[in-house]
Amino acid sequence: MKERIGIVGGGPGGLMLARLLQRQGMSVTVFERDAHADERPQGGSLDLHEDTGQRAIRAAGLEAEFAAAARPEDQGDRLYDEAGCLLFEHDGHEANRPEIDRSDLRRILLDSLAPGVVRWGQRVTGIASEGERIRILQEGGGELFDIVVGADGAWSRVRSFLTDVRPVYQGVTLLELGFDETRHPHAAALAGHGKMFAVGDNRAMILQRNGHGHLRFYCGVRMSEEAAAALSESGEQEIRARMADAFAAWALDLRGLVGEGNFIGVRPMYAMPIGTRWVTHPGITLLGDAAHLMSPFSGEGVNLALADAFDLAEALTQAIGMESIGVYEATMAARAEIAATGAAAGLTSVFSDDGPESVLTRFQERIQQG
Ligand SMILES: Cc1cc2nc3c(=O)[nH]c(=O)nc-3n(C[C@H](O)[C@H](O)[C@H](O)COP(=O)(O)OP(=O)(O)OC[C@H]3O[C@@H](n4cnc5c(N)ncnc54)[C@H](O)[C@@H]3O)c2cc1C
Structure with missing residues (x-):
């Protein structure tokens, strides 16, 4: 049989x-x-x-x-700090x-x-x-x-x-938004040819180039599992406002993204x-x-x-x-x-007090390892 x-x-x-x-x-x-x-x-x-x-x-x-x-062509990496200073850039052309x-x-x-x-x-x-x-x-x-x-x-x-x-909840929750490069050219410019991380003070933003002229944006902060569950139940405006507050000290070019783009959802990070x-x-x-x-x-x-x-x-x-x-x-x-x-x-390492330094070290090590 x-x-x-x-x-x-x-x-x-x-x-x-x-x-x-x-x-x-x-x-x-x-x-x-x-x-x-x-x-x-x-x-x-x-x-x-x-x-x-x-x-x-x-x-x-x-x-x-x-x-x-x-x-x-989209294998590049960039790293910014919370002031919007570019700390690292690699075009990723030789990567596979x-x-x-x-x-x-x-x-x-x-x-x-x-x-x-x-x-x-x-x-x-x-x-x-x-x-x-x-x-x-x-x-x-x-x-x-x-x-x-x-x-x-x-x-x-x-x-x-x-x-x-x-x-098990990992202590970090992301907000996910969608952009397109024609309506949001500044987002496309930040991402370059691939992905950008902006990291600082236990917070991070990730902007990733997708196909068909789209971009995905994630911003994440540390919060309790209960707070993440409550945030997930909130309306879009409340969620954006809470995240915008968390990034209030960041450069305008970066924090402005939280109020733009299409709302996709809240993603509490879990792992086995x-x-x-x-x-x-x-x-x-x-x-x-x-x-x-x-x-x-x-x-x-x-x-x-x-x-x-x-x-x-x-x-x-x-x-x-x-x-x-x-x-x-x-x-x-x-x-x-x-x-x-x-x-x-x-x-x-991303959601830490010395986030930019530790992410920079990881990027540099990756290049050295080929
Ligand atoms: C924000 C985010 C970013 C990520 N970025 C990356 C990345 O850059 N690179 C990377 O490698 N990975 C990334 N991942 C992880 C990657 O998406 C997953 O590891 C991968 O999708 C796992 O594939 P899977 O087939 O095991 O499960 P899934 O992709 O989760 O597929 C499971 C499928 O099962 C179906 N299903 C669920 N329950 C039932 C049910 N009860 N009955 C019938 N069907 C059911 C679902 O609808 C779904 O289609 C990311 C994940 C997240 C959340």
Whole structure:
């Protein structure tokens, strides 16, 4: 009998796994809660790294599609202090971490899948084991699979079957805004060809060039989990006003951005405890943020999700069962632990008393390492 594989979540990790398994002729179904691909904004630009994200793209046979949508010209970095002084600039031309919009990456992966593989508007409520098979549960029903993969992100419903460990608030909350370069040329000028950080006094702004003439802006401050929850419940004007207050001492060019652009949302930063592992189950595993959510300050999240998909597809196509999932999980967890340590250090160094100095040191070290 041919094994049936159910993937919960159609983000980059789940879709990449579906693509890789489909290429091996395996039976795969993706359950995605969104009603369709454009239901909600997909987030900003992602840079794909050679040994992880790009490796999975190659294995998926999607290099040409990726090359057509990627933006190698947008790998630059800038660092400003709170007075708006430029402390660091690097054009990133020789780097091999091309940027791609998250929505473009998702579209490439979706277009590569056979019709019907992704089932839209399917919110999974949990999973249950029945003998040697696993039921994916949804309101009013469920369906049996031989292997179930939780690729359902930060608040994974599949994860709770394997572990009680949950994401922990990291003490920092971001406001996310969208700009476009024609209406906001000063934002485009600040970002340069890539991304700019402005850092000072436990606060930070990040402005990132996206494709199609768009830019994403994040400003973040330290606050308690309760304050972050209250802020998330507030209206747009109140949220902007609270953030503007937090940046009142900053240069006008920077703090002015908080009142401009399109409001996208409030993003409290959560992460799974570093090194989270669980007892391997023969038919259930996790990948990407579901397994190892971390703050974006490593720039590794999507790369890890794609690398996990690559390793899991290799494991599942070689042999179905306990051993292959265990081997995958060991590799995945070791890789995630290194990145999560970097993400935690990155967040601490950006939101610190000596933020500009420590971020400058990190940028300079990165250039020295090549
Ligand atoms: C502000 C911000 C900036 C970031 N910047 C970067 C960056 O520059 N570089 C980088 O590498 N990473 C970045 N990341 C992290 C990156 O976006 C994630 O690590 C990556 O998207 C993880 O992919 P995933 O497939 O594991 O999960 P997700 O992308 O979260 O996808 C999960 C999918 O599961 C679906 N889902 C959830 N629950 C259910 C359910 N119950 N039933 C059915 N479907 C469900 C969701 O709708 C979603 O489509 C950033 C994250 C944030 C928040």
